[in-house]
Amino acid sequence: MMLNNSDWYDLARETNWTPTYVEEADLFPREISDPYDIPVTEWEKFDEPYKVTYRDYVRTQREKDVGAYSIKSALDRVSFYKSADPGWKALLQLHFGAIPFVEYGSVSAFARMTRFGRGPGMRNMASFGTLDEIRHTQIQMFFGYEFLSVDRAFDWAHKAPNTDNWVVISERHTFDDVEHTRDAVSAAIMTNFSFEQGFTNLQFIALSADAKRNGDHSFSAMLQTVQSDEARHAQIGEPLLEIMIENGKLAEAQRLVDISFWRVWKQFSALSGVGMDYYTPLAKREHSLKEFVEEFVCQQFSRNLKALGLDKPWYWDEHFLPDIETYHHAQHLGMYLYRKTGWWNPVAGVGPAEREWLEKKYPGWNETFGEVWDVITESILSGQLDKTEPSVLPMICNMSGLELSGVPGKKWNVKSHFVDLDGRRYHFGSAVDKWIFELEPSRYRSHKSLVDRFVSGVIPQGDDAVYEYMGMAPEERGRCAEDFAWAEAFRNRKVA
Numbered sequence: 001m002m003l004n005n006s007d008w009y010d011l012a013r014e015t016n017w018t019p020t021y022v023e024e025a026d027l028f029p030r031e032i033s034d035p036y037d038i039p040v041t042e043w044e045k046f047d048e049p050y051k052v053t054y055r056d057y058v059r060t061q062r063e064k065d066v067g068a069y070s071i072k073s074a075l076d077r078v079s080f081y082k083s084a085d086p087g088w089k090a091l092l093q094l095h096f097g098a099i100p101f102v103e104y105g106s107v108s109a110f111a112r113m114t115r116f117g118r119g120p121g122m123r124n125m126a127s128f129g130t131l132d133e134i135r136h137t138q139i140q141m142f143f144g145y146e147f148l149s150v151d152r153a154f155d156w157a158h159k160a161p162n163t164d165n166w167v168v169i170s171e172r173h174t175f176d177d178v179e180h181t182r183d184a185v186s187a188a189i190m191t192n193f194s195f196e197q198g199f200t201n202l203q204f205i206a207l208s209a210d211a212k213r214n215g216d217h218s219f220s221a222m223l224q225t226v227q228s229d230e231a232r233h234a235q236i237g238e239p240l241l242e243i244m245i246e247n248g249k250l251a252e253a254q255r256l257v258d259i260s261f262w263r264v265w266k267q268f269s270a271l272s273g274v275g276m277d278y279y280t281p282l283a284k285r286e287h288s289l290k291e292f293v294e295e296f297v298c299q300q301f302s303r304n305l306k307a308l309g310l311d312k313p314w315y316w317d318e319h320f321l322p323d324i325e326t327y328h329h330a331q332h333l334g335m336y337l338y339r340k341t342g343w344w345n346p347v348a349g350v351g352p353a354e355r356e357w358l359e360k361k362y363p364g365w366n367e368t369f370g371e372v373w374d375v376i377t378e379s380i381l382s383g384q385l386d387k388t389e390p391s392v393l394p395m396i397c398n399m400s401g402l403e404l405s406g407v408p409g410k411k412w413n414v415k416s417h418f419v420d421l422d423g424r425r426y427h428f429g430s431a432v433d434k435w436i437f438e439l440e441p442s443r444y445r446s447h448k449s450l451v452d453r454f455v456s457g458v459i460p461q462g463d464d465a466v467y468e469y470m471g472m473a474p475e476e477r478g479r480c481a482e483d484f485a486w487a488e489a490f491r492n493r494k495v496a
């Protein structure tokens with residue numbers, strides 16, 4: 001007779017044995033397992049919100065892979081890519097260079113939760129999470145590599161993590177902080193709750209909807225199959241937060257959320273935000289970044305916070321909400337102007353119709369970001385292409401690794417945020433980035449941004465040195481995907 005899963009599940013994952021060859025503290029060192037000193041009997045209360053057996057897991061995952069890979073093999077991806085809109089190409093190039101190595105990093109994050117988590121239920125869920133992230137790496141590497149014959153930008157799917165490209169440094173700094181350099185509990189709250197529950201819907205559900213509308217069915221299927229795993233393993237976060245709060249660690253839990261929510265937001269805003277509001281062809285856009293964030297983050301994630309008894313991060317109204325309307329517009333400008341430093345070929349995405357859409361979705365866009373694009377447009381139309389590329393390096397935030405930016409034009413609001421420490425000045429893109437640094441300077445102080453490396457001589461002088469340092473051969477450097485043709489639409493009309 002077959003037992004029902006529920007008859008044996010709890011017993012089978014009671015794996016907190018009493019060690020006899022080593023001390024408990026050697027098996028689960030405090031600083032890696034639980035620096036909060038919560039009794040193990042409390043961690044044992046971790047009850048998986050999503051119960052699955054190994055056999056069922058393997059069967060489901062196999063079905064998911066068969067589904068996604070068969071859509072891919074049924075479609076001629078290479079000819080789809082060749083005829084795709086330049087903006088969609090830019091989005092794919094950016095995605096495949098930026099995402100697979102973060103997925104691969106997550107394998108190790110989950111493996112550490114599996115090894116050092118104190119609750120058997122947590123370890124059980126994290127085991128499946130480890131396998132999930134291996135699958136996400138493999139499927140995205142595989143789907144990206146298919147395009148290698150038509151565009152060398154896809155080599156970055158594999159190459160990116162081994163370079164010191166500035167976008168990669170920025171991502172590494174963020175995810176090393178959130179996923180890889182803290183104890184199993186803190187890293188799980190930051191990764192599973194803030195990052196995965198808070199933001200991966202944006203990358204994988206929202207982008208998948210855009211992909212479908214663009215006729216990119218295999219990319220859409222790939223994103224959906226990834227998100228179906230994220231939705232499951234992200235649930236590790238909530239029970240951990242509940243256990244912390246029940247054991248008097250509310251302030252610590254809130255702080256973990258506040259730090260990681262901001263750090264991950266900056267990444268999503270700069271990468272997904274630009275992809276959604278500029279690279280996705282106008283006719284195929286489902287929603288603006290702002291609308292997606294309002295639905296998935298402001299509504300859903302805030303509800304999750306409240307249900308747990310947590311507050312919204314302290315900077316929500318003052319810094320996060322304004323950022324939704326501005327940050328990615330500024331980052332897009334920077335990435336377009338410094339396009340040679342990226343591995344993808346960006347589109348400007350600011351033709352007359354696009355500008356109308358941007359003004360509608362972000363009232364005031366024309367008199368702020370639009371004014372900078374007016375100048376760029378005029379430079380292109382008067383043949384002064386050199387003016388569309390800055391000749392100096394940008395200031396980079398010592399926390400996010402992204403360009404220091406503000407709102408240009410009539411709402412110019414740039415403020416200097418810095419910390420002086422032992423003879424070094426650290427610049428930050430916002431009061432929140434600075435706050436994170438000041439919480440724990442020893443964690444962040446030795447990091448050098450790309451510009452710090454340039455100034456301090458780590459990167460030699462010379463025109464090409466910075467590209468060589470970033471691992472970018474001349475053919476790998478980004479260029480305007482439309483060769484500036486987009487500006488022609490403004491030739492016989494007055495720029496707005």
Ligand code: MN
Pocket residue numbers: 103106132133136226230
């Ligand atoms: Mn993943």
Ligand code: MN
Pocket residue numbers: 106133196230233
């Ligand atoms: Mn994940």
